[in-house]
Amino acid sequence: MPKLDPNSSEFRAAGHRVVDWIADYLDNVDQFPVLSRVQPGDVEKQFDTHAHDDGKSYDALLEEFRSKIIPGVTHWNHPAFFAYFSITGSQAGILGEMLCAALNLNGMLWRTSPALTELETLSLRWLRDALGLPSNLFGIINDTASINSFLALAAAREALGVDVRRKGMTGRDLPPIKVYCSEHAHSSIEKGALALGIGSEGVVKIPGDDRFCMDINALEAAVARDRANGALLCAISATLGTTSTASVDPLPRIAEIAAREKMWLHVDAAYAGPATLCPEYRWLWNGIEAADSIVVNPHKWLFTPVDCSILWTKKPDVLRETFSLVPEYLKTPDTAEINYMDYGLQLGRRFRALKLWMVMEHYGLERLRNTIRDQIGFTKRLAEELQKREDVEILSPPQFSVLVFRKKSDEETQALLDRMNASGRLFVSHTKLKGKLGIRVALGNGATEWEHVERVLSFL
Amino acid sequence: MPKLDPNSSEFRAAGHRVVDWIADYLDNVDQFPVLSRVQPGDVEKQFDTHAHDDGKSYDALLEEFRSKIIPGVTHWNHPAFFAYFSITGSQAGILGEMLCAALNLNGMLWRTSPALTELETLSLRWLRDALGLPSNLFGIINDTASINSFLALAAAREALGVDVRRKGMTGRDLPPIKVYCSEHAHSSIEKGALALGIGSEGVVKIPGDDRFCMDINALEAAVARDRANGALLCAISATLGTTSTASVDPLPRIAEIAAREKMWLHVDAAYAGPATLCPEYRWLWNGIEAADSIVVNPHKWLFTPVDCSILWTKKPDVLRETFSLVPEYLKTPDTAEINYMDYGLQLGRRFRALKLWMVMEHYGLERLRNTIRDQIGFTKRLAEELQKREDVEILSPPQFSVLVFRKKSDEETQALLDRMNASGRLFVSHTKLKGKLGIRVALGNGATEWEHVERVLSFL
Numbered sequence: 001m002p003k004l005d006p007n008s009s010e011f012r013a014a015g016h017r018v019v020d021w022i023a024d025y026l027d028n029v030d031q032f033p034v035l036s037r038v039q040p041g042d043v044e045k046q047f048d049t050h051a052h053d054d055g056k057s058y059d060a061l062l063e064e065f066r067s068k069i070i071p072g073v074t075h076w077n078h079p080a081f082f083a084y085f086s087i088t089g090s091q092a093g094i095l096g097e098m099l100c101a102a103l104n105l106n107g108m109l110w111r112t113s114p115a116l117t118e119l120e121t122l123s124l125r126w127l128r129d130a131l132g133l134p135s136n137l138f139g140i141i142n143d144t145a146s147i148n149s150f151l152a153l154a155a156a157r158e159a160l161g162v163d164v165r166r167k168g169m170t171g172r173d174l175p176p177i178k179v180y181c182s183e184h185a186h187s188s189i190e191k192g193a194l195a196l197g198i199g200s201e202g203v204v205k206i207p208g209d210d211r212f213c214m215d216i217n218a219l220e221a222a223v224a225r226d227r228a229n230g231a232l233l234c235a236i237s238a239t240l241g242t243t244s245t246a247s248v249d250p251l252p253r254i255a256e257i258a259a260r261e262k263m264w265l266h267v268d269a270a271y272a273g274p275a276t277l278c279p280e281y282r283w284l285w286n287g288i289e290a291a292d293s294i295v296v297n298p299h300k301w302l303f304t305p306v307d308c309s310i311l312w313t314k315k316p317d318v319l320r321e322t323f324s325l326v327p328e329y330l331k332t333p334d335t336a337e338i339n340y341m342d343y344g345l346q347l348g349r350r351f352r353a354l355k356l357w358m359v360m361e362h363y364g365l366e367r368l369r370n371t372i373r374d375q376i377g378f379t380k381r382l383a384e385e386l387q388k389r390e391d392v393e394i395l396s397p398p399q400f401s402v403l404v405f406r407k408k409s410d411e412e413t414q415a416l417l418d419r420m421n422a423s424g425r426l427f428v429s430h431t432k433l434k435g436k437l438g439i440r441v442a443l444g445n446g447a448t449e450w451e452h453v454e455r456v457l458s459f460l
Numbered sequence: 461m462p463k464l465d466p467n468s469s470e471f472r473a474a475g476h477r478v479v480d481w482i483a484d485y486l487d488n489v490d491q492f493p494v495l496s497r498v499q500p501g502d503v504e505k506q507f508d509t510h511a512h513d514d515g516k517s518y519d520a521l522l523e524e525f526r527s528k529i530i531p532g533v534t535h536w537n538h539p540a541f542f543a544y545f546s547i548t549g550s551q552a553g554i555l556g557e558m559l560c561a562a563l564n565l566n567g568m569l570w571r572t573s574p575a576l577t578e579l580e581t582l583s584l585r586w587l588r589d590a591l592g593l594p595s596n597l598f599g600i601i602n603d604t605a606s607i608n609s610f611l612a613l614a615a616a617r618e619a620l621g622v623d624v625r626r627k628g629m630t631g632r633d634l635p636p637i638k639v640y641c642s643e644h645a646h647s648s649i650e651k652g653a654l655a656l657g658i659g660s661e662g663v664v665k666i667p668g669d670d671r672f673c674m675d676i677n678a679l680e681a682a683v684a685r686d687r688a689n690g691a692l693l694c695a696i697s698a699t700l701g702t703t704s705t706a707s708v709d710p711l712p713r714i715a716e717i718a719a720r721e722k723m724w725l726h727v728d729a730a731y732a733g734p735a736t737l738c739p740e741y742r743w744l745w746n747g748i749e750a751a752d753s754i755v756v757n758p759h760k761w762l763f764t765p766v767d768c769s770i771l772w773t774k775k776p777d778v779l780r781e782t783f784s785l786v787p788e789y790l791k792t793p794d795t796a797e798i799n800y801m802d803y804g805l806q807l808g809r810r811f812r813a814l815k816l817w818m819v820m821e822h823y824g825l826e827r828l829r830n831t832i833r834d835q836i837g838f839t840k841r842l843a844e845e846l847q848k849r850e851d852v853e854i855l856s857p858p859q860f861s862v863l864v865f866r867k868k869s870d871e872e873t874q875a876l877l878d879r880m881n882a883s884g885r886l887f888v889s890h891t892k893l894k895g896k897l898g899i900r901v902a903l904g905n906g907a908t909e910w911e912h913v914e915r916v917l918s919f920l
Contacts, residue, residue: 004550004763004823004831004906008483011551015482018555019475022562023468036574040797043578051586055824058555064821065559069814072575076564084572084789087808089564090464091471095478095518097561099525102482104536104549104765112544114496115532118503126511143603143767144808154655168636168659169629170692176631187787188807194783195614195805197657199628232630243789299808303464305564306808307603323654327647329544329704329891329900337500345655347648348547348604348759348766354529361524363464364515371464431789440789446464 014058021062022094026077029447033424034078036071043072079447080426080455085243085271086444090303092362096355097305107349109330110337117338120353123360124310130365131276131296134289138316140343141308141352145270145295148311149237150192151319151344152293153179156235156264157196158322159292159315165322169197177232180204180222182214182249184242186268198234212247212396212433214238214254223261235264238291240284241272244431244440246399248272248284255290265290270297270309272400275376277302278369281400292318301401303368303446304359308352319343375401375443378453382441385457392460395433401443410437419459426455474518481522482554486537489907493884494538496531503532539907540886540915545703545731546904550763552822556815557765567809569790570797577798580813583820584770590825591736591756594749598776600803601768601812605730605755608771609697610652611779611804612753613639616695616724617656618782619752619775625782629657638686640664641697642674642709646728649697658694672707672856672893674698674714683721695724698751700744701732704891704900706859708732708744715750725750730757730769732860735836737762738829741860752778761861763828763906764819768812779803835861835903838913842901845917852920855893861903870897879919886915 005011046068076087107116124139142148157164162174169177177198181189183205193203204222209215219236226233236258238249251267258265267288273296275281288294293313298304313319324342332339341347360368379398386392386405391412396404406413417430417439431440441456465471506528536547567576584599602608617624622634629637637658641649643665653663664682669675679696686693696718698709711727718725727748733756735741748754753773758764773779784802792799801807820828839858846852846865851872856864866873877890877899891900901916 003909004827005486008486008551011486011555012479012483014555015479015558016476018558019472019479022558023472023475025562026465026468026471035571038574040570040574041578043575044582047582049585051590051820051825053824053826055827056821058552058822061818061821069575069579072573072578073563073565074571074573076566076573077562084566087564087566089561091468092518094558094561094564095471095474098475098478098482098554098558101549101554101557101561101765102485102537103533104547105533106536106544106547106766110500111495111534113532113534113536114498114500115503115529118501118532119529122504122507130511144806146806146808150655150805157657164657164659165654166660168662169657170634171636174630176628187785187790191783191785191805194625194785195610195656197617197624197629199624200626202628243787305561306566306810309808323651325647325651325654327703329889330647345610345651346604346606348606348769350766354525358521360511361516361521362518364513365511366513367464367515429789449463 010058014062017062026091029075029077030079032075032078034075034081034427035421035424036074038072043068079445079449080452081445082441082443083427083429085300085442087299087306088301088303088444088446089305090359090446092358093303093305093355096358100351100354103351105351107351108341108347109332109339111332116351116353117340119357120340121338123353123357126360128312131273132282132285133294133312136314137312139310139312140340141310142344142346143307143309145268145297145309146188146191148295148309149188149266149268150195151311152266152313153192153196153235155293155315155318155322156266159264159318160232160234175230175232177202177234178204178226179235179237180206180219181237182206182208182239182242184208184212184244184247185237185239186243189237189268208247212242212245214249216250216253219254219257223257233261233263235266237266237268240267240269241400244433245396245404246272246402252287255287259290264292267291267294270295271300274298274301275372275400277365278372298356301372301444302359304356308356316343371446375448378448378450379403379443381450382453382456389460395436395438402440404431404433404438404440406436406438413437413439416459426452470518474522477522486551489535489537490539492535492538494535494541494887495881495884496534498532503528538887539905539909540912541905542901542903543887543889545760545902547759547766548761548763548904548906549765550819550906552818553763553765553815556818560811560814563811565811567811568801568807569792569799571792576811576813577800579817580800581798583813583817586820588772591733592742592745593754593772596774597772599770599772600800601770602804602806603767603769605728605757605769606648606651608755608769609648609726609728610655611771612726612773613652613656613695615753615775615778615782616726619724619778620692620694635690635692637662637692637694638664639695639697640666640679640682642666642668642699642702644668644672644702644704644707645697645699646703649728668707672702672705674709676710676713679714679717683717693721693723695726697726697728700727700729701860704893705856705864706732706862712747715747719750724752727751727754730755731760734758734761735832735860737825738832758816761832761904762819764816768816776803831906835908838908838910839863839903841910842913842916849920855896855898862900864891864893864898864900866896866898873897873899876919886912
């Protein structure tokens, strides 16, 4: 039988065509409608109902990719993609992913690829220091902030000292477990708590104040109530850069409460964290020394293709005690080395550090800082322009690269939102603040210039 | 300020060089020692202690990649990589990853890229049918089998009907929860149960029989004991293709017990599942109609780069009820469509279906079948050769593409293992069976030919 890939000649030719397609695509992505215009089922129905016994040439498949798949793509690369948090890749990041796919490593153990483990350690130390984070933090890259917040909460549960790892949570007389976060916290905090058996009733959502920051008095009241009721006070998750408005919870005061109550302090800075590359945003970390765990996503605002989310912790031993489980077939003589599989749920680990290293090294920190500064500047300028319009209300002022505005009524706001997104010229998402529908504009794409942001104004 | 990537010209040139490097690498990977020979710290110490403010050219970075990183790589692509389960990529898979990185989509919602969602649905239906699995299965791609087994066990916990999602597991009078698996099950089952608050004491490891299959009598006895003690019987995880020996648990009899006791039946076929592309291995699915959830990993034995693990379930509603949580900013009018984020823990979702589609379409099912057949054939031939050696004992006969053998003593076996792995010419891992150390040979690389497998014999 011939080998699966007898040699690399077909791949080499197709690879060059793919690189050219990617380069052309990135140069012209602004020509596509941002939001795909297909109807449900349109993509699927173009394909046969069953896989084929015979293969197809790369040329044929690339043609199918262009003609059948691309029309169904919502272009996250589009410089006027302002919805959610735009997952901003970059050209250096793509090259990193190409090499990652080619090597196809699995970094479960140090020995299964020393370079993967050591570049992960190195690049996270580089980034930690570049963001001005404390030097006692241990870092690990996982796929998503959802997973990293989940791992942090699992460590917090273990840190309660009731040996959940061995004895589990049922069949014994454990009180309800409580995790605190703001009502504006990302849904992944609640999802993580659900997975951990804490239950939605165990997730205490503290109201936000007028500026959408966690209300400390409400937190104090909730903690006092739960303590009086004999609950196990597990963790507080503070958000530095919430999803809807990029508001920043008052970390120093939250940290005091966490310390006093002996709770784990988790910090979700998935989006806003990278802004601290710029010294003028280092205030974000005010109080961070108290944090037990911190999430920052290079795939949100550091020009690294999805997936790349960092979990830093000053208590790696707790994370390890929560998750380490080494079967015979994974035992290794390399006892002094980091085996990253010991610090999480997932055994399989891609070489994600490669793209992060490529991004930091190719652009250099100064160009990354200036790109972030540009985006924050565009957001401020947009707010100034919006404030000149009489029929526009700013629901949340620019914070980092996010702002929320609306028209006079929910109906007019919805109509404007629909008109913008149907145009194909930009893509914004929505949120509700104080009961009012708002249009949320979030910048994050390295290719965004003022001309793209200005499109928002052209619809008013 | 200039944009992060002013245009694509540097990327285009570097991308072509990267493609050529990848092609040369794949053609010559056999020239590298399989297992990296660096000492701990060797990779890291070549780099500066801090990230740089100024950027570097792609050429400079590719040179660093070649000279500093590659020596620290353990070559999972090497055709004589026989350790663990070799994560077998392929050239088609690499092209798929290149396009995935370029588009950089996030498939949390249908609308965030219809093509991602619909190609995922389509490719999983294709593969489900090609493997001869029941047509009522709903599929989702996640990163790893660790995550997929965890999600399945979370659904099993929810299916107990005690509303863990809302009320949590503590502060109420719930009995201990029990999950059953064989002592030969993958460690991810126990790890998932730890994360879910079931605790290691809740994971009942059923002894294997002489052929390393779950002992049904022991399972019956354990279930009867736990039922008598009032435990909540949650799930049985059957393994079709265990890690150490690729043994197959007796699914039909396990299914009877699960049905009688109203337990969730989970099936871990992460490694062996793809063999059922070949009709002659369809017996593996004997009893599969009863399974509530099934894991199959295209990144283990279907020539798809890591990460790509499939979870199929006939109870997607339970999975959804366990995990769905839709905050305002993710609400969408597309109510009829699948939003895959509702079926798991992770919000961020890469376009993994693209590489799976490329692999199935470029090679065609028949070439994939024949590659798998070759590997199973080589494993049998290796066993025949080993049996001719007087000083070799086969600890576990060839099952699919895995076998385990040893020399007369643990000491001799360890010495042989060390000699093989130090040679750089192949990489095997070890396991312990019935208290004896064994050398485990697992094939799975599309480039492996008999000449590579024969290297095992050359060390005897």
